[in-house]
Every structure is written in structure tokens, then in C-alpha cells.
Amino acid sequence: MPAVKKDPLDQVFMALADGTRRQIVKRLAQGELPVSDIAKDFEMSLAAVSKHIKVLENAKMVSRRVEGRQHFLSLVPEQLADALDWISIYRNFWLKRMDALAAIVETNIENQED
Amino acid sequence: MPAVKKDPLDQVFMALADGTRRQIVKRLAQGELPVSDIAKDFEMSLAAVSKHIKVLENAKMVSRRVEGRQHFLSLVPEQLADALDWISIYRNFWLKRMDALAAIVETNIENQED
DNA sequence: CTATTGTTTAACCATTTAGTTAAATATAGA
DNA sequence: TCTATATTTAACTAAATGGTTAAACAATAG
Incomplete structure (x- = not known):
């Protein structure tokens, strides 16, 4: 166990x-899947995939439903939404920057001779 | 130097x-700043802050303008936008989920007796 | 030239990460 | 019960991360 608690955003x-984990998220966005189905997509060992899944679970991005010997995983949206929110704060910043850049480019095009 | 090139999204x-790095991004969103100004916010050594900045630079999220002995940093929007885009793909997924959850909650409230 | 300021780089260290293989656990089927 | 299937856990390793202090470098000031 970790000595100090990590910021949830750190983990996400x-x-x-x-x-690999981004691909897992992608697949799970289509719907619930058992571990073995996910593992098929990757060349690494099942144990390695299992660990990646654990990372996603610890970050609370994925949840597990055990049914017999199969463990079904599904995406949990909340934490991903928080990550999106964090980045979104800077949306205005870069939109302004990009508009400024676009304006410069356009001005230059207008001033071109051919 | 790294043996293999990392996926830019990995780096971002x-x-x-x-x-610490998220705080640096936050500060730089207000505008360009020299390294020492950024370092003031943190208890760690200047060398440590310098390394964090290097991580942000390698991820192409921050650029540097050297003026005399001061190095001014600014935010570069593109990579952050790419990260936002990646997460945004799953927006529909979780909106649907959250709507479903909201519907369940509302139904339960309607059926309550007091 | 020398000292001071702003910053990076080097060398080091502890911890974490991402993978491996092998063993353990749990369930299902014959 | 014995065996196969689904998955995790343990033990190990190599490399990366995040911090430290000390030294190096660059630019300005006296």
C-alpha cells in the first residue's frame, strides 16, 4: 500500500x-468485457494486462463485476470527466492563442502578392 | 536520450x-514567466523545478525564450488540446451513463413515500 | 577581473513502473 | 475427483521518475 494518498488526478x-491502457479504455467504451477478451488485443502476458487493469481500477476509471471465473470490466466515467475538466480550464487560453495565430496567418495571406 | 520515441500523448x-507540473501549467496560463518566478511557488530545489519544466518542454507543452540570463516559459496549447481531444472521445459514453444514472435516481425519488 | 544572479547539468539515491515467468486461487466441466 | 479455464499474486528485473546537493555555465554589475 502507498504511504501517502495520491491526488486522484495524478492517478488518472x-x-x-x-x-496499452488507453487502448483498454477505448475498448471498454464499447461496453463491458472480460479480462481475457481485452488481453487478446495485446502481445504481452496476461499478468501484464492484469496489472494495467489494476492501475485503471486504482484510478477508479474501471470497475469489475465478477461472474463465475470471468471478471467483467466496465468504464467508470467520473474520473475521466474530472481529467477533461482540468484540461478544459485552459481551453480559452489556447483558443485565444490559436485565433491570434489564425489572424496572423490570414493577414499574411491577404498581403501576399501572388 | 530515449531509445525509442514515445507517443506524444504518453508524454503529455x-x-x-x-x-507540481499541473501547477506550473496553471501559472503559465496567466502568461509568460521566468524560471525563478515559477520556482518561488514550490518548496523543492530550483534544480527539481528545472527538471519539471524540462518534462513539460519534452512534452511540447511549454516553450522557452531566453533573454539574457532569464529563461521565459510559455504554454503551448496544441498538445494540451490533443489530450483534451483524446478524452473528449468518451464524452458521449459518460454523458449517456450519467443520464441513465440521473433517470434512475429520479424514478426512485418519484416512487418514494415521504 | 571578480562577484552575483539565473539557470542547467551531473552524480547520486529511493521509489515506482512495466514487463517477465512461475505459482496460487477460484470456478466449471467430465 | 481430476482437469481445464480465467484470473491474480509473488518474485524478480530493467528502466524511469522525482528528489537531493554540488558543480558548471552564462550574463550582468561593480
């Missing part, structure tokens, strides 16, 4: 910082 | 998976 962004 | 999400 960390979970997303890995292509 | 990894950069965001640290509270």
Missing part, C-alpha cells in the same frame, strides 16, 4: 500516460 | 500526472 493522468 | 498525460 498517470493511467492515461500509457498506450 | 505523463507530464500532467504530477501536481
Whole structure:
């Protein structure tokens, strides 16, 4: 167990910082799936996939429903929404920047001779 | 240097998976700042802050303008926008889920006796 | 030239991450 | 019960992360 509690956003962004885990999220967005179905998509061992799933669970992005020997995973939207919210705060910032850039580009095009 | 090139999204999400770096992003959203100004907000050494900045630069989220001995940092919007885009793909997914949840809650409230 | 300021780089260390293989656990089927 | 299936856990390893202090570098000031 971790000595100190991590910020939930730390965990969500960390979970997303890995292509394998992003692919898992992608697949789970289509609907619930058992571990083995997810593992089929990857070349690594089942144990490795199992660990990736655990990371997503710890970040509260995925939940598990055990039915017999199969563990069905599903996406939990809340934490992802929080991550989106965090980034969204900077939307205005970059929209302004991009508009400014677009304006510069357009001005230059207008002033071109051919 | 890294042996293999990392997926840019890996780097952006990894950069965001640290509270210190998120605070740096927050401050830079207000405008350009020299390294020392940023470092003032944190209890860690300047060298540590310098490393965090390097992580943000490697992720192409921050750019540097050297003027004399001061290095001014600014936010670069594109990569953050890409991260937002990635998460946004799942917006419909969770909106649907949340609506469903809201509907259930409302139904239960309607059926309550007091 | 020398000292001071702003910043990075180097060397080091503890912890975490991402993978491995092998063993353990739990359920289902013959 | 014995065996196969679904999955986790343990033990290990290599590499990355996040911090430290000390040294190096660059630019300005006296």
C-alpha cells in the first residue's frame, strides 16, 4: 500500500500516460468485457494486462463485476470527466492563442502578392 | 536520450500526472514567466523545478525564450488540446451513463413515500 | 577581473513502473 | 475427483521518475 494518498488526478493522468491502457479504455467504451477478451488485443502476458487493469481500477476509471471465473470490466466515467475538466480550464487560453495565430496567418495571406 | 520515441500523448498525460507540473501549467496560463518566478511557488530545489519544466518542454507543452540570463516559459496549447481531444472521445459514453444514472435516481425519488 | 544572479547539468539515491515467468486461487466441466 | 479455464499474486528485473546537493555555465554589475 502507498504511504501517502495520491491526488486522484495524478492517478488518472498517470493511467492515461500509457498506450496499452488507453487502448483498454477505448475498448471498454464499447461496453463491458472480460479480462481475457481485452488481453487478446495485446502481445504481452496476461499478468501484464492484469496489472494495467489494476492501475485503471486504482484510478477508479474501471470497475469489475465478477461472474463465475470471468471478471467483467466496465468504464467508470467520473474520473475521466474530472481529467477533461482540468484540461478544459485552459481551453480559452489556447483558443485565444490559436485565433491570434489564425489572424496572423490570414493577414499574411491577404498581403501576399501572388 | 530515449531509445525509442514515445507517443506524444504518453508524454503529455505523463507530464500532467504530477501536481507540481499541473501547477506550473496553471501559472503559465496567466502568461509568460521566468524560471525563478515559477520556482518561488514550490518548496523543492530550483534544480527539481528545472527538471519539471524540462518534462513539460519534452512534452511540447511549454516553450522557452531566453533573454539574457532569464529563461521565459510559455504554454503551448496544441498538445494540451490533443489530450483534451483524446478524452473528449468518451464524452458521449459518460454523458449517456450519467443520464441513465440521473433517470434512475429520479424514478426512485418519484416512487418514494415521504 | 571578480562577484552575483539565473539557470542547467551531473552524480547520486529511493521509489515506482512495466514487463517477465512461475505459482496460487477460484470456478466449471467430465 | 481430476482437469481445464480465467484470473491474480509473488518474485524478480530493467528502466524511469522525482528528489537531493554540488558543480558548471552564462550574463550582468561593480
